[in-house]
Amino acid sequence: MSLAAELCAGLRALDLPLSAAQQGQLLEHLTLLAKWSKVYNLTAVREPASMLRLHLLDSLAALPALRRHTGGATTRVLDVGSGGGLPGVAFAIAAPELSVTCVDTVEKKARFIAQVATELALPNLRAEHARVEQLQAPPFPLICCRAFAALPDFVNWTRALLAPGGAWMALKGQYPADEIAALPADVEVFHVEQLQVPGVDAQRCIVWMRAKP
Template identity: 30%
Template sequence: MEIVLKYFSDFTDTQLQQLQALSGLYQEWNEKINVISRKDIDALYEKHVLHSLSIAAVADFPNGMQILDLGTGGGFPGIPLAIFFPEVQFHLVDSIGKKIKVVEGVSEALGLKNVTFKHSRVEDIKDRKFDLVVSRAVAPLKDLWRWSKPVLKKAPAHEQQPGLICLKGGDLTEEIAESGVRPQLTNIYKLFPEEFFQEKHIVVVNK
């Protein structure tokens, strides 16, 4: 928890309580359904919570915005972002049902009113459109962008509004070349100079 407060300080009492509760909730759920590796659960706040919140360090989401977390896994980056932006609506989807069960349990325990969830592949979402898609290391960039485009709302042509913000690691040169898009990259280590983030990036693709 201290590592999150090292870089973010403007939390309400409710947000602090929710953030503090994450550790116990994920330890409890991880014993039933393994969604976080054993070695990572002890570093939850650095490797999962702060990593997710790196998106909040580069993007500000207006109240009422609707965001899809594609392949949310155990709820990252969606749940930390939902805590950080309580007036923004997050829809968390994953193709693996047991992971959505964890997301549902954690969200309800935290009392998050701005999170919905669905056991679904993103390709099967036909009835909703979103302002933005977020994702963390789910698939190659070309696939993430291909899946994102059909579920994004149409923005006016003059708006260079982000369509996809994803968290990636390692050398992305080949992946970006294959994607056919020109993303903006932010090295997370420049935001949070911790060893874990040295080869981690925030990748922003505009609509």
């Protein structure tokens, strides 16, 4: 099966109807990720089909849950420790109503995301090279991460950037019971959502958190 066909099948399984142009942008993101990784080691996964499943579809599997949370409204999203732009770039392509800022401490990774935004003509995507706890930006209604840090560190490093009433969205593998137990007393988990990633036989979940009122 070609990458394009597998992407199409994966999107059907996720119930994410995307245009041919959006699907082309997603595949171009993978092409750029593979190209840059030869020099900058942005990802350890190099085989194209594995990149599609473990990076792209793994990120997109969280998008329906995100849209249920936002109601499909225009929303500013901060993707922390974005690396090669996952899930931030995938979100920006597949959900144009989102204004996505990807922040990473590694300059080459932030530069890569900025290049993707330029080459794929994504006005709703921007990159920031900074430690997230030092990032200067208006508060975000939604802050997400994928394979970034333990939950207590994630919320502590980003709490100054969370808008009042906002939510944290952490993409995890297995249910992180120990991390949840270690969360600060003023942070609550209001939902844990199990995900099924097409072609990936592994546990995935989203941990939704917010500041206690």
